[in-house]
Amino acid sequence: MGPDRETRERAATGATATTRPRTRLDQPLPPRRRLVPEWDPEAFGRLSERIARFLGTGRFIVWMTVVIILWLVWNIAAPRHLRFDPYPFIFLTLLLSLQASYAAPLILLAQNRQDDRDRVNLEQDRKQNERSIADTEYLTREIAALRMGLGEVATRDWIRSEFQDLIRELEEHRADGADSRVVFPAERPPRRDVDDR
DSSP states (O other), X not given: OXXXXXXXXXXHHTOOTTSOOOOOTTSOOOOOOOSSOOOOHHHHHHHHHHHXXXXXXXXXXXXXXXXXXXXXXXXXXXXXXXXXSOTTOHHHHHHHHHHHHHHHHHHHHHHHHHHHHHHHHHHHHHHHHHHHHHHHHHHHHHHHHXXXXXXXXXXXXXXXXXXXHHHXXXXXXXXXXXXXXXXXXXXXXXXXXXXOO
8 A cells, every 4th residue: 555655646746766855945955975075275274374474484494404404414424324315415305395395385375365365454444444535524514514604603702792882872872862762773764765666
């Protein structure tokens, strides 16, 4: 009953024996096995920077010089059967060439990473400068608008001077013997304007 039922379900859904089972989208895929080992490029880049930093120090030059001097002294002064690199020092040349062939790409990789960091920092600095310039221009416009607005605002000193002028005019008006009830005398006699028709 079991196999016949599976066969009927496959026939009903149109599935054949060679189709792959459906993967569920709500579950992560199982990790695939790889033949090539994986490495973290960031970890490798950090290691290359540390090596390049060490190769650029005086400590490396001193240690390299000491090793080469010991190598040469040992292969010149030691008994013949204990020498492992006789006079042309071919093995030493090979090791120095190998060290140089690995040092150059590591130094270039470290420089490329530093260039990438500098490029990102330069872009961030440029964006920050643009924001600062925009903020400065906005504040400049706001200050200019405030100055223009304050130019038309009555200040305390201006109001005080206007009051003093009015008091002086009132005192002069009283001294002339005019009607004391009129506070603000008309500047011109009342008459009909030509335009009022």
